[in-house]
Amino acid sequence: MNRQKIQIILVFVALLGLAASTAFAQSAKKKGYQAQIVKNGGTIVGVVHYDGPTPTPQRVDVKTKEDICHADPIYSEELVVSDDKEVQWAVVSIKGIRLGKPFAKPSEDKDKPTIDQIGCRFEPHIAVVGLGQPLKVLNSDGILHNVHTYSKKNRPKNIAMPGVIKETKLKFRRPEHIKVKCDIHPWMVAYIVVAEHPYYEVTDEKGAFELNDVPPGTYTLSLWHETLGQVTQQVTVKPGEEARVEFTLSAK
Amino acid sequence: MKVKNTSVTRKLILPLLLGASVAVILIVSACQRQSQTVSLAELSPIVAEGSRAYELFQNHCAACHGRQGRGDGSAAIALNTVPRDFWNEPFRYISTMDGVPTKEDLAFTIGSGRVHGEMPSGPWLSDEDISALSDFVLELNRLGWAERLREEFASEGMDESEIQEISQERVTSEEPITVPMPGPVFLPDMQRGRDLYLASCGSCHGSNGRGDGLDMPLDDLGRPISVRDLVSEPIQGGSDPVELFKRLRCGMPGTPMPSQSLLSDDDIWQLVYYTRFLMGQPLPTAGR
Incomplete structure (x- = not known):
């Protein structure tokens, strides 16, 4: 009798262990990025250059009577190159980094990942949001816009934002570069970059970017631009030092 | 005699030429069609050739939607609306917030047709038939997702298990919304x-x-x-x-x-x- 009981318990324990180990193995496989405090991190700074004749800014032909869409001239942000041939709106990230700093936790509301519909434009053109973190979607215009995402890894969405609705939130389950459009104002195009770790930066108007608190090591930097494509480059980060990187994207 | 012979040849030349060109066109189009066709059985048992759902689809849907549901049936050119390409387009008529139809949504569309569109209703279909067709088109949609994911992300290291997982997620609906009936005092304003x-x-x-x-x-x-x-x-x-x-x-x-x-x-x-x-x-x- 006793022996039988012990046997049952043993079998039970064995099963439990098996289940736990399977679950652990799965979670280990699934686990992507792990955040920790980075001591002695380095910095990666760089510039994205453009190889080709500087494109002239393309003014959008605004085919709507809504006043707010005519408040300021609207230019396409598909390819923005400075006079010194530096590329804005390119996304730089460290490919496949598994350990590093945690995502920033902005206390101020204005610093949280946000995309606004303002003056019949998406602002910013490229919004970066951490995996599983909410992206604030604002409608400052007071007219109807629709937020239509063309995602593949994440569930595509098409949400109406009538003028009276000022804010909603979106969340994403997988890292992806997601194209966003407004069907009512078809020139309105933006990208939501769902970042699997905090080492993502969008280049500014001087084509510059800076990644901080990078644990020392050798990495592959990935550079993505919506029309110019994707390139990668190796970079080695030393403790407390600045690693400089130059990218060049060729005209298509 | 000689003269007659020539005229017979002449008379035959035109129809022969026409016949030959028709044959060439038919062969070429058959080859093109063949090249677009994949073996469904290799992709999924739900849509396998010879299955009940496949036969139903061939009999009731393929004329417009195409043999594999790519919206390219032989009758499609005669229509004002483009038949749905189940591989590459989402379903339009849904009752969920996630962009995916429930099986009931699909069954409703298949059974009732598009009231004023060109898609006929299927009153002769049994509930079982409709259910099988719903599964069939949903599976084609999943296969389309898998195809696109593979095309875009396999080179970035997305493995087959992840492709299967995401494509399944893309066609799995949450609960449908409950339509809350307007209260007894509701009046249109x-x-x-x-x-x-x-x-x-x-x-x-x-x-x-x-x-x-x-x-x-x-x-x-x-x-x-x-x-x-x-x-x-x-x-x-x-x-x-x-x-x-x-x-x-x-x-x-x-x-x-x-x-x-x-x-x-x-x-x-x-x-x-x-x-x-x-x-x-x-x-x-x-x-x-």
Whole structure:
């Protein structure tokens, strides 16, 4: 009798262990990025250059009577190159980094990942949001816009934002570069970059970017631009030092 | 004798040439068709050639939707609307907030057809047949997702298990919305309805509902699409208030029509009845 009981318990324990180990193995496989405090991190700074004749800014032909869409001239942000041939709106990230700093936790509301519909434009053109973190979607215009995402890894969405609705939130389950459009104002195009770790930066108007608190090591930097494509480059980060990187994207 | 012979040859030349060219065209088109065809059985047992669902699809749907449901059936060119390509387009008529139809949504479309569209209803189909066809088209949609994911992300290291997982997720619906019936004291308020309509619908459907609000509307595949003229064109999904509520709340995936997920139930009901007013449909009255 006793022996039988012990046997049952043993079998039970064995099963439990098996289940736990399977679950652990799965979670280990699934686990992507792990955040920790980075001591002695380095910095990666760089510039994205453009190889080709500087494109002239393309003014959008605004085919709507809504006043707010005519408040300021609207230019396409598909390819923005400075006079010194530096590329804005390119996304730089460290490919496949598994350990590093945690995502920033902005206390101020204005610093949280946000995309606004303002003056019949998406602002910013490229919004970066951490995996599983909410992206604030604002409608400052007071007219109807629709937020239509063309995602593949994440569930595509098409949400109406009538003028009276000022804010909603979106969340994403997988890292992806997601194209966003407004069907009512078809020139309105933006990208939501769902970042699997905090080492993502969008280049500014001087084509510059800076990644901080990078644990020392050798990495592959990935550079993505919506029309110019994707390139990668190796970079080695030393403790407390600045690693400089130059990218060049060729005209298509 | 000689002369006669020549004339016979001459008489035969034209039909022979015609016949030969027709044969060439047929062979070429058959080859092209062949090249587009993949073995469904290799992809999934649900859509395998020879299965009951496959045979049903061939008998009832393939003429327009194509043998593999790619929207390229032989009758498609005779239609005003493009038949759905189940591989590359989402389903339009849904009752969920996640852009995916429930099996009941698909069964409803298959069984009732598109009320005023070109898709006929299937009253001769049994519930089992409809259920099998629902599974069939949903599986084609999943295979389409898998195909696109593979094409775009396999080179970035997305493995087959992840492709299967995500494609399954893309066709798995949450619970359908419950359409909350308007309370007993609800009355359509035409002024409120019009205000909401102008704020939420007029940009596309036009301030008077004539479908003239957008310049060049496109569907998700970049093809021109027309905005419904609510006044003079019948609504594909029917003008039943509950169906209209679902269209407004859930949107129509694959088209510019968004989901009105941020409006209150009451506001949606006001829009339902204002839309019905534009259509010339009866409205509820007091003391109902």
